[in-house]
Amino acid sequence: MPQIVLIILFLFSGMDLPHENVTKHSLASKTIPTTTNCQSEATTKKVTVTFYCSCPICCGSWSEIGLTASQTVPVAGQTLAGDKKWLGKKAIFVSVPSGMEYLQYHTDGSQKVFTFEDTGNPDYISGDRVDIFMGGPENHDLCTQLGVMEMEIEFIK
Numbered sequence: 001m002p003q004i005v006l007i008i009l010f011l012f013s014g015m016d017l018p019h020e021n022v023t024k025h026s027l028a029s030k031t032i033p034t035t036t037n038c039q040s041e042a043t044t045k046k047v048t049v050t051f052y053c054s055c056p057i058c059c060g061s062w063s064e065i066g067l068t069a070s071q072t073v074p075v076a077g078q079t080l081a082g083d084k085k086w087l088g089k090k091a092i093f094v095s096v097p098s099g100m101e102y103l104q105y106h107t108d109g110s111q112k113v114f115t116f117e118d119t120g121n122p123d124y125i126s127g128d129r130v131d132i133f134m135g136g137p138e139n140h141d142l143c144t145q146l147g148v149m150e151m152e153i154e155f156i157k
Contacts, residue, residue, distance in 0.1 A: 043155045044094060047130045051146045052081065052120070055137035060121070063137075068118035074133040077112065081120035081131035086155075089116050095152035103132070103151075113156070 052058040054066065054074065068074050070087055080091065091114050093103045106112055120131045130153065134143050 044152060045128065045155070046150065046152050047082075047128045049130050049132060049149045049151045050124075051134050051143035052131045053134050053137055053139040053143050055140045057140060058143065070117045072117045074118060076133055076135035076139075078114055079117045079133035080114045081118035081125050081133070082116045082129070083126050084119050084122075086116040087119060089155050090114065090157075091116065091153040091155050093151055094154045097149055097151070100149070100151075 054063050056063045066073060068079060068081075069084075072079075080086075092111055093100075093114075096103050104112060114132075118131070118133070119125065125131050130151075134146075
């Protein structure tokens with residue numbers, strides 16, 4: 001039964017399983033990896049979370065450029081800013097405050113996967129601090145209202 005849950009989780013996330021002894025099976029025209037000897041490579045970390053938008057208050061002069069530190073266009077519900085060592089890594093939120101479940105799941109119930117595409121201001125966003133991109137300047141008040149929260153993320157391959 002745990003393998004079925006694992007397969008469904010990775011089917012929705014679109015990620016490859018980071019395990020040894022991987023074989024592939026076809027289901028509904030999707031190739032799904034299955035495994036034996038399952039040893040997780042995921043790392044879970046408690047982080048302090050803040051929120052940002054693309055306005056000059058949140059991004060300073062970078063707001064005019066419109067690109068992240070990894071030269072991508074930030075996407076609400078996907079882009080995270082964090083310590084430079086996390087740039088390019090993917091993560092999921094495993095523990096969130098009540099009412100913030102939308103950070104964990106899409107409306108269809110599949111797991112949301114975020115990518116560290118930005119670094120933010122190193123005076124504020126470093127160490128165990130994560131900034132979640134919330135969209136354009138029209139979302140600045142929402143970012144301010146959400147404030148600072150403690151959450152748990154899991155780095156995934």
